[in-house]
Amino acid sequence: AQSVTQLDSQVPVFEEAPVELRCNYSSSVSVYLFWYVQYPNQGLQLLLKYLSGSTLVKGINGFEAEFNKSQTSFHLRKPSVHISDTAEYFCAAGQGGSEKLVFGKGTKLTVNP
């Protein structure tokens, strides 16, 4: 069964610094990958997704992620963060033939002034 690991539970950074949030998945067979963002007391909002094709995926709010099949990773990056990026970020994976998405435990990004 597919599993998703987010290696960092909390990531503090200063405003305008770059950030990388790490995500690893277990199986590359027909895998689809997603990053979601959750602001306090709200639902999850899709940032970006990888289905196939180009391994570099660009999303909303200046975020991007790179699919790396050999390392089974899908890390999220932003070159310069803002205070408003403070939120919890979830990586998720789906597989062809499965109705379910499996989520990581989330990474809390805190952007400090």
Added chain:
Amino acid sequence: SQTIHQWPATLVQPVGSPLSLECTVEGTSNPNLYWYRQAAGRGLQLLFYSVGIGQISSEVPQNLSASRPQDRQFILSSKKLLLSDSGFYLCAWRGISGNTGELFFGEGSRLTVL
């Protein structure tokens, strides 16, 4: 456009009381529907999902149940709440486009069991 609504947004219930959380989706037909629970530090746990009316798959044995009485309505219930049922409950829908579609989430329902 598609929308998803969850209610109530917050709920405080005593141990042993019943629960009913409702979720409806508009603007799409025959969606897959999901209930997740989010507990602090534990990420999102899939509780139930449904691929059609009356079809419910349970992911973890627990004190909760789900029902799908209509195509775009998904209900999460309990007859007797436990303290451990406290959490943030999220409903989501997904199109059936080859299982590659993303989930679209509601705004969540925060349940506190006292």
